[in-house]
Amino acid sequence: MNIPENILCSKSHEFLQDNGDGTYTVGLTDYAVEQLGDIVFLELPEVGDEYSKGDTFATIESVKAASEIYMPVSGKIVEINEKVVDSPELLNEDSYEQGWLVKIEATGDESEQNDLLEYEDYKEELE
8 A cells, every 4th residue: 555655644543645735635544444444334524514623524434343533634625535435445445545535625723733643653653
């Protein structure tokens, strides 16, 4: 699996990828997906919904458990990944390229990213 270079990860296992155009892609890290096992259901918000950092914005169910997914920074939903709603197993195959969840326009301050970790640091925290 290709890990994108420019991602930041939260301690609750969401990733934030800067798209370079004022939007960010949000999804679950490969670690989170591995822990969940086979994903069977995903509920995402609507385009236009707004969330503060730390808010629950999605629900995911696997054969093992149901979990909430938290917004890593404040933002407004500008796009949802319809493919992953229809085929949640895409998350198991590739949580970054195909299995991303939503794209947001950040509405908060850049300082909200201060507690997010570079992928390498995130992996070290897990060990």
